[in-house]
Amino acid sequence: MTSRSFLRLALAGAVATGGVLFTTLPADAGKAPKTVPVRLLALNDFHGNLEPPTGSSGRMVDENGNTVDAGGAAYVATHMKGMTDRNTIAVAQGDLIGATPLVSAAYHDEPSVEFMGKLGLKVAAVGNHEFDEGYTELRRIMNGGCHPVDGCSPAGKWKGATFDYVGANVLFKNPRERTDALAALGGSNSAKVKQALADWGVPALPPVSIKVMNGVPIGFIGLVTQTTPSIVTSEGIKDLKFVDEVKAANVASKLLKLVGVKAQVVLVHEGDQVTAGQSPDACSAVPGAGNRIATQVDPEVDLILSGHSHQAYLCKVKDPAGKDRLFSQGGSFGRVITQVDLRVNTKTRDVERASVVADNHVVTRTVPADPEISAFVQTWKDRVAPVANRPVGTISADITNTAAPSGESPLGNLIADGQLAATRTGGNAQIALMNPGGVRASLAYASSPVNEGDGVVTYGEAFTVQPFNNLMQVVTLTGAQLKTVLEQQFTGGPNNQAFTKILQPSANFTYTYSRSAAWGSKVSDMKIDGVPVTDTQTIRVAANNFLVGGGDAFLAFTEGTELWSGPLDIDAFVDQLGRDNPIAPPATNRITAVD
Numbered sequence: 001m002t003s004r005s006f007l008r009l010a011l012a013g014a015v016a017t018g019g020v021l022f023t024t025l026p027a028d029a030g031k032a033p034k035t036v037p038v039r040l041l042a043l044n045d046f047h048g049n050l051e052p053p054t055g056s057s058g059r060m061v062d063e064n065g066n067t068v069d070a071g072g073a074a075y076v077a078t079h080m081k082g083m084t085d086r087n088t089i090a091v092a093q094g095d096l097i098g099a100t101p102l103v104s105a106a107y108h109d110e111p112s113v114e115f116m117g118k119l120g121l122k123v124a125a126v127g128n129h130e131f132d133e134g135y136t137e138l139r140r141i142m143n144g145g146c147h148p149v150d151g152c153s154p155a156g157k158w159k160g161a162t163f164d165y166v167g168a169n170v171l172f173k174n175p176r177e178r179t180d181a182l183a184a185l186g187g188s189n190s191a192k193v194k195q196a197l198a199d200w201g202v203p204a205l206p207p208v209s210i211k212v213m214n215g216v217p218i219g220f221i222g223l224v225t226q227t228t229p230s231i232v233t234s235e236g237i238k239d240l241k242f243v244d245e246v247k248a249a250n251v252a253s254k255l256l257k258l259v260g261v262k263a264q265v266v267l268v269h270e271g272d273q274v275t276a277g278q279s280p281d282a283c284s285a286v287p288g289a290g291n292r293i294a295t296q297v298d299p300e301v302d303l304i305l306s307g308h309s310h311q312a313y314l315c316k317v318k319d320p321a322g323k324d325r326l327f328s329q330g331g332s333f334g335r336v337i338t339q340v341d342l343r344v345n346t347k348t349r350d351v352e353r354a355s356v357v358a359d360n361h362v363v364t365r366t367v368p369a370d371p372e373i374s375a376f377v378q379t380w381k382d383r384v385a386p387v388a389n390r391p392v393g394t395i396s397a398d399i400t401n402t403a404a405p406s407g408e409s410p411l412g413n414l415i416a417d418g419q420l421a422a423t424r425t426g427g428n429a430q431i432a433l434m435n436p437g438g439v440r441a442s443l444a445y446a447s448s449p450v451n452e453g454d455g456v457v458t459y460g461e462a463f464t465v466q467p468f469n470n471l472m473q474v475v476t477l478t479g480a481q482l483k484t485v486l487e488q489q490f491t492g493g494p495n496n497q498a499f500t501k502i503l504q505p506s507a508n509f510t511y512t513y514s515r516s517a518a519w520g521s522k523v524s525d526m527k528i529d530g531v532p533v534t535d536t537q538t539i540r541v542a543a544n545n546f547l548v549g550g551g552d553a554f555l556a557f558t559e560g561t562e563l564w565s566g567p568l569d570i571d572a573f574v575d576q577l578g579r580d581n582p583i584a585p586p587a588t589n590r591i592t593a594v595d
């Protein structure tokens with residue numbers, strides 16, 4: 001049973017029932033302008049979930065308030081086919097790849113990109129995770145070729161993505177080439193277009209993609225969160241700058257207008273938060289970075305489809321001209337497809353805003369799995385099975401990445417313990433700190449594909465938790481610098497919004513923080529192995545290369561000296577899982593939080 005309750009978002013004047021749209025006709029219907037229908041089907045934050053995601057990542061609250069199993073490539077395909085009509089353009093809002101399960105990651109996400117092509121995807125905005133392996137690797141994913149280190153996958157030479165990647169706010173720091181942008185605009189020789197580009201900077205990716213549907217051109221503008229440099233490993237994007245999304249969208253919008261494209265859609269990898277448990281068709285998004293973009297980009301842009309925050313919502317916001325504009329997101333991991341139906345006036349070539357109707361459609365698993373995609377996924381599972389199914393340890397109960405009130409999670413603590421163990425000898429590490437956002441999934445006692453319910457953890461499951469292939473590093477910090485790192489848990493980040501990211505500490509490091517104390521003096525009572533830390537002592541601190549590079553705005557890490565690089569984070573984790581079996585969930589008593 002597909003969830004067809006269609007609690008649709010009907011923008012001014014439109015009433016929708018059962019998939020049919022009735023617009024109120026003007027008194028003189030004979031003079032009504034001719035319009036053509038367009039349907040957009042949108043996905044975001046798929047993160048390579050070819051297999052049905054497990055645990056909370058594989059559940060979704062539907063329009064009736066029921067929590068249902070959702071996601072999985074073969075189910076995405078079945079739903080997509082059912083929703084696709086002859087007016088359909090499939091699009092995406094980034095993070096299709098990166099931070100992916102082993103079945104995709106082991107082959108540099110070629111399987112996931114190929115799957116997206118099979119779905120019929122036409123345009124995708126880049127997300128921050130498309131840069132996880134660096135800009136050069138993203139270009140290979142776009143254009144084809146074998147991996148420079150790992151060679152060709154078992155499927156042979158990579159042919160490249162069959163859809164367009166767009167990113168209007170990704171520019172070269174130092175101009176090198178400007179071919180992409182012009183090519184995306186159909187190789188326009190217009191002096192105005194050239195001047196507009198020259199004034200703007202040199203795009204590192206095509207800023208826009210134009211698709212013609214029913215005789216009218218639709219322009220898609222790609223955007224990625226401008227915070228990308230603080231959440232992606234710096235080395236791979238060192239030649240790039242990520243500029244303000246609104247400014248970039250407005251330049252791209254102007255370019256589209258110059259070439260006669262007035263039906264404009266922003267695909268943006270930035271989004272807002274919602275109330276837990278709400279219907280995927282509700283709004284109530286707390287206005288944040290996504291809302292800023294949705295309300296501020298040029299009124300010529302008709303729709304804002306978003307991503308990044310892994311939330312499902314359908315909002316109606318006002319554009320700067322006061323007109324209603326759709327602002328949506330479709331959850332994550334292939335659990336939701338956003339369907340947007342609209343009509344384009346063939347005379348003005350613009351979207352009739354009143355015709356825009358959207359529905360967030362939950363990708364249930366109660367439909368038949370698509371046989372072609374099932375076989376495709378199985379082929380890759382078979383290829384990766386010898387690696388994925390290798391048992392690496394046992395656990396006595398679920399070990400979750402759910403934060404305790406102090407901000408620690410049992411799994412975060414376990415990972416930190418493994419990181420310290422892996423860096424003590426070569427790097428002389430004394431403590432370890434792990435970024436909470438990098439603990440990508442929980443370990444479930446009962447989920448082992450090898451022997452259900454025996455607590456066995458496989459390499460594939462461990463990889464799902466630690467999928468980034470980050471390097472473990474150790475730097476020397478003074479006690480004062482370490483305190484600054486911990487103070488930076490409470491501030492910094494995107495647009496200087498206050499936010500909290502509690503680093504997961506190894507068991508031998510304890511401290512207290514006060515929620516109410518002023519920023520800069522929240523942290524006290526730091527101890528290593530029970531011994532108080534002084535401001536001037538030096539401490540060897542282990543963390544992954546993302547954090548050591550100042551990731552998540554932990555800039556104090558970059559003041560570290562005597563950098564040592566060690567094993568991969570996944571290897572440190574796998575070694576930890578092999579110790580002291582079965583492993584019980586670590587207590588979350590390393591940090592004391594007081595009000």
Ligand SMILES: [Zn+2]
Pocket residue numbers: 095127128129269307308309
């Ligand atoms: Zn993202």
